[in-house]
Amino acid sequence: MAVEEGRAPAYLLTLSCGDRPGLVFAVSSWLMQVGGNIVDSQQFDDPLGNQFFMRVHFEAADVPLEQLRSSFAGVGDEHGMTWHLFSADAPYRTLVLVSRFGHCLNDLLFRQSTGALNIVVPAVVSNHRDFERLAASYDVPFHHVPVTPDTRDEAEARLLELVDELRIDLVVLARYMQVLSDTTCQRLRGQVINIHHSFLPSFKGAKPYHQAHDRGVKLIGATAHYVTPDLDEGPIIEQGVTRVNHRMTPDDLVRAGRDVEAQVLATAVQWHTEQRLLLDGSRVVVFPR
Numbered sequence: 001m002a003v004e005e006g007r008a009p010a011y012l013l014t015l016s017c018g019d020r021p022g023l024v025f026a027v028s029s030w031l032m033q034v035g036g037n038i039v040d041s042q043q044f045d046d047p048l049g050n051q052f053f054m055r056v057h058f059e060a061a062d063v064p065l066e067q068l069r070s071s072f073a074g075v076g077d078e079h080g081m082t083w084h085l086f087s088a089d090a091p092y093r094t095l096v097l098v099s100r101f102g103h104c105l106n107d108l109l110f111r112q113s114t115g116a117l118n119i120v121v122p123a124v125v126s127n128h129r130d131f132e133r134l135a136a137s138y139d140v141p142f143h144h145v146p147v148t149p150d151t152r153d154e155a156e157a158r159l160l161e162l163v164d165e166l167r168i169d170l171v172v173l174a175r176y177m178q179v180l181s182d183t184t185c186q187r188l189r190g191q192v193i194n195i196h197h198s199f200l201p202s203f204k205g206a207k208p209y210h211q212a213h214d215r216g217v218k219l220i221g222a223t224a225h226y227v228t229p230d231l232d233e234g235p236i237i238e239q240g241v242t243r244v245n246h247r248m249t250p251d252d253l254v255r256a257g258r259d260v261e262a263q264v265l266a267t268a269v270q271w272h273t274e275q276r277l278l279l280d281g282s283r284v285v286v287f288p289r
């Protein structure tokens, strides 16, 4: 996303630490020191965990990112902060994984092509070839990485190789139906977002729409979450629902769920790339627009 003509470069600072008086003063004093101008600032104090969370969008002329980082390090250390400081305009290098259902992949590629999402997609990876032509239609390289019980480790090694080779910032599981190993989840902690096709915690597993049909629910939904080794248990980023009824077959529910899945995933990716998500243990603090 280009810097607007005449505007100073913009940055995003996110931080979390044990709550105590003076944290906002410490951050705003540092911003004064570096000549930063606040565009937007949000904070949350988790009373149960006694944790403080903050997101600051600011502009600062003539101070390179690395200099801002080395300058803020002192503030971060003094207050025991976990912090991140990024350029607000740098697009996220996003690897998209898909299996047999392509509606979320298609939606992400379209939103990327129109600039609706600040991402670049250096590659699409799949354990099937169904969406090779879709990727080609967006000039995105396609990698077929088949997964069988015998090739699961090799497939994951290839995935991590691509993450390094392509300098990936974010991995999106856009209806990728293979369970990632503990090793891969640890290696990519906080960098993998999955779209699960149910309103979690209901209907975990591979066939949630059939489970929903059999249960006779009147609402179905989708959940975007960070991926952890425990299937469908990761910290929830965003959820959405739509109304259904007794006349609808499992296939009708699959069709009704597609748009919810695509919208929920796109929102989660947008919030992640705008540094609006901070992990609070097994929960996610969201600083929305």
Ligand SMILES: Nc1nc2c(c(=O)[nH]1)N[C@@H](CN(C=O)c1ccc(C(=O)N[C@@H](CCC(=O)O)C(=O)O)cc1)CN2
Pocket: 173, 176, 177, 178, 179, 180, 181, 185, 194, 195, 196, 197, 205, 206, 227, 228, 229, 230, 231, 232, 233, 234
């Ligand atoms: N470590 C994790 N990996 C993945 C997660 C996750 O939460 N943690 N989510 C899945 C996506 N998913 C539901 O959203 C899901 C995918 C696959 C299965 C499953 O049972 N897969 C079977 C094979 C199914 C098939 O080949 O079609 C299996 O792996 O044995 C359940 C839920 C993505 N990865």
